[in-house]
Amino acid sequence: MAGVSHATKLVIQDARVLQDDFIPKEVKHRDPEVNRISDALAPITDGDSGETTFLLGPTGVGKTCLAQFVTERLREQVLDLQTCYVNCWEDYNRYRTLYRVLDAVTSTHDIHRQSTPQDVLLNRLRELDDAPYVIILDEVDQLQDTKALYDLYSIPHITMVLVANREDTLFAGFGDRLRSRLQSSIRVRLAAYNSDALVAILRDRVRWGLSDNSIGTGVLDQVADSAAGDARVAIGTLRRAARAATTAGVDRITTELVADVVPEAKAAIRQKNVAQLTPDQQVLYEVATEHGEIAPGELYDEYAHRVSDPKSKRTVRKYMGKLAQYNLVDAVGQKRGRRYHVVE
DNA sequence: ATTCCACGGGAAAGCATGGACC
DNA sequence: GGTCCATGCTTTCCCGTGGAAT
Numbered sequence: 001m002a003g004v005s006h007a008t009k010l011v012i013q014d015a016r017v018l019q020d021d022f023i024p025k026e027v028k029h030r031d032p033e034v035n036r037i038s039d040a041l042a043p044i045t046d047g048d049s050g051e052t053t054f055l056l057g058p059t060g061v062g063k064t065c066l067a068q069f070v071t072e073r074l075r076e077q078v079l080d081l082q083t084c085y086v087n088c089w090e091d092y093n094r095y096r097t098l099y100r101v102l103d104a105v106t107s108t109h110d111i112h113r114q115s116t117p118q119d120v121l122l123n124r125l126r127e128l129d130d131a132p133y134v135i136i137l138d139e140v141d142q143l144q145d146t147k148a149l150y151d152l153y154s155i156p157h158i159t160m161v162l163v164a165n166r167e168d169t170l171f172a173g174f175g176d177r178l179r180s181r182l183q184s185s186i187r188v189r190l191a192a193y194n195s196d197a198l199v200a201i202l203r204d205r206v207r208w209g210l211s212d213n214s215i216g217t218g219v220l221d222q223v224a225d226s227a228a229g230d231a232r233v234a235i236g237t238l239r240r241a242a243r244a245a246t247t248a249g250v251d252r253i254t255t256e257l258v259a260d261v262v263p264e265a266k267a268a269i270r271q272k273n274v275a276q277l278t279p280d281q282q283v284l285y286e287v288a289t290e291h292g293e294i295a296p297g298e299l300y301d302e303y304a305h306r307v308s309d310p311k312s313k314r315t316v317r318k319y320m321g322k323l324a325q326y327n328l329v330d331a332v333g334q335k336r337g338r339r340y341h342v343v344e
Numbered sequence: 345a346t347t348c349c350a351c352g353g354g355a356a357a358g359c360a361t362g363g364a365c366c
Numbered sequence: 367g368g369t370c371c372a373t374g375c376t377t378t379c380c381c382g383t384g385g386a387a388t
Contacts, residue, residue, distance in 0.1 A: 095374065116362090117373070296350060312378055317351065335385045336349045 012246060017209040018239040020232060023068050024204070029197045030066060033188050037070045040186040041159060044132045045077055050159035052182060056167050057190030059269075060230030063163045066190070067136045071161070080131040088142045089276070094118060097148040101125065101135055122151055129157045138163045141170045142325065150178050192229030199224045201231055202238055210242060215253040222255060226262045237265040273326050281319050283307055285342075288329055293341045296320075 016022055027034060041050040055063040071083045084104035091100045098121040105128060135152065141164045143149070152158050164170045167187070171179055193201070199220050206215055215238075223241070227234035240261035241253045248257075274285060280303075287302045288294055296317075304310040311319075320340060323329040330341040 093375085313350085314352085314379075315377055318377085321352085333385085335351055335383080337386055338350065 012210060012242055014209045015239075017205050018235060018242065020236070023065055023072065027062070027066060027069050028200055028204070029193070030062060030190070033066060033190060034070060036186065036188050037066065037161070038073070041070065041074055041134065041161075044074065044081065044134070044159060047132075049132065049156055050134070052153065052159070052185040053161045054167070054170075054182075054185060054187045055161065055163045055190065056165070056170075056187060058165060058192055058230070060227070060232035060234075061190040061192055062231060063190055064136075064138050067138070067161045067163055071134050071136065074134065078132065082128075082131050082133045083136070084133070085136045086138065088137055088139045092142055092144050094145045094148040094151070095121070097137070097143065098122060098125070098151065101152070105133065125152075125158070126155055129155075131157070133158045134161065135159070136161045136163065140164045141166070141173070146174055146178055149174075150181075153178070153181060193231055194229070195221065195224045198227060198229070198231060198234050202234060205235060205238060211251075214242075214245075214251065219253055219255055219258055222258050226258070233265055233269065236268060237262055240265050270328070273328060277323075277326075280307060280311055281323065284316065284319055285323060285328055288323075288340055288342050293339055295339055299340060 012018075017024075037053055037055070040053040044050045055067055057063055068085065071081075075081050075083060082105045084101050086097055086100045088097065091097045095118055098118060102121050102125055106124070135158060137143070137149075137160060140149070140162045149160070149162075152160055167189075171182075174182070199217075202220050202223060206220070223234055223237050227237060237258065238253075241258050244257050244261055245251075245253050250257075274282060277285065283306050284299065284303050287299055287306070291298075299320075300313055300316055303316065320329065320331065324331045327343055330343050332339050332341055
């Protein structure tokens with residue numbers, strides 16, 4: 001108290017608004033998209049099921065935020081509405097997805113992992129037809145087994161909101177039946193934010209979360225520019241800069257401070273993906289990173305050299321497919337001529 | 345033209361987990 | 367407790383395919 005003036009320190013008033021999972025009470029710059037999603041879900045208010053809706057666009061454009069915002073708002077209108085958020089990164093196959101969806105609305109004491117057949121999960125879901133159910137499937141392109149989509153699609157009281165990066169690769173993995181069923185679904189495409197929009201978003205977060213005058217307009221521009229349209233990176237940068245300012249005991253976020261934390265903000269996203277890999281997969285990624293670009297044979301030899309109990313070549317090929325799907329690595333060329341590049 | 349290497353689908357084996365039953 | 371069974375996940379094995387190197 002005495003001696004140390006508050007004015008000399010940057011104060012984080014509300015750290016939550018700088019977290020990744022924060023959902024604002026109002027969404028800016030996305031009115032047309034919000035309306036289209038709302039329209040797609042509107043039949044639910046009349047007791048029907050909504051349209052299957054895709055939210056498509058690059059990372060950090062607010063897809064997940066929008067999906068949650070709209071379903072949250074719908075919940076205010078529909079009393080018995082059930083909702084569920086599934087991240088397909090974590091629940092990447094049919095069983096886990098169904099389990100998560102069921103677990104969100106019922107007590108699953110009698111359902112146990114592994115030893116309960118998938119059909120049982122599905123039947124239980126079908127029986128829950130007394131209330132509408134909106135399911136957000138995030139990062140749905142990470143789903144290895146699209147049967148779950150087919151299953152859920154076939155249940156009348158369930159409405160799906162599917163979130164993904166790229167439409168073409170997503171639909172390519174679907175198979176004919178599913179593709180034709182989803183042909184008529186609503187698609188909402190979200191473009192990257194421009195710099196002005198990002199600055200506006202950041203300004204709100206600063207107003208809600210930080211003390212006044214803690215960051216200048218020019219510095220906000222800098223944060224926005226470095227994020228290249230990705231709001232997640234922008235907010236992450238702001239969060240890290242605020243934290244750095246706090247530990248340094250200064251009252252303003254400066255240009256230098258932002259420049260310091262930009263690399264780690266960008267690396268953090270990648271780091272999150274790498275952390276989810278198994279030790280074997282991490283070694284493969286490590287080898288690939290050291291070379292930047294590498295032929296499969298050389299990659300395998302080096303990998304086998306580094307671990308005590310190397311997996312088979314076939315398994316490594318599967319692993320590499322996974323790394324490619326996670327966009328950590330790029331597979332260039334077919335068959336024999338293939339080379340792996342690490343994605344920068 | 346032939347050989348070589350890698351891909352990727354599918355079948356089967358091996359593993360872990362949890363229930364049922366004794 | 368101990369044993370057996372069902373289920374799903376991972377890994378390996380097998381192998382047809384095809385582009386690249388010789």
